[in-house]
Amino acid sequence: MPPSSIAATPIPTDIAALSFEDALAELERIVRQLEEGRGKLDDAISSYERGTALKRHCEAKLREAQAKIDRITVSADGSIGSEPARID
Template identity: 55%
Template sequence: MAENKHADIAKLSFEDALSELEGIVGKLEGGQAPLQESIDIYERGAALKAHCEKLLKSAEARIEKITLGADGTPKGTEPLDAD
């Protein structure tokens, strides 16, 4: 049920999700919400955090590092975690 409740999160960019998450953290830290609302926004915050982590892992998988030849010139690319 929580997945359906927060289905809109999947459509958010990393920046938008992070901004909303920061707002939630501020609201929770400030004690500005009644208990039930705090629980609801905490759950949304957890979903936003998971979404941000997923987007970061996806971006990390796409990053490549440039490999250099013996003379220092670029010779190609390889995956970041080539080990």
């Protein structure tokens, strides 16, 4: 599947219901399993596809968290805005 079609594929509902921590733990388990290279090719392909969906879900959760911590600003003219948080 080309990368653009992977991004357009909806995240399965069971993955979408996972917390960031649970999704990351499952993704780590899949990566370890794939690195070991044991098992059937079809299982590895399915695991890779699930891992891709888990990665996208984790990235979306991180973007949501980033949006929540954007800093609210007040300019000299009194208008209110926001700017990205600086996480250093």
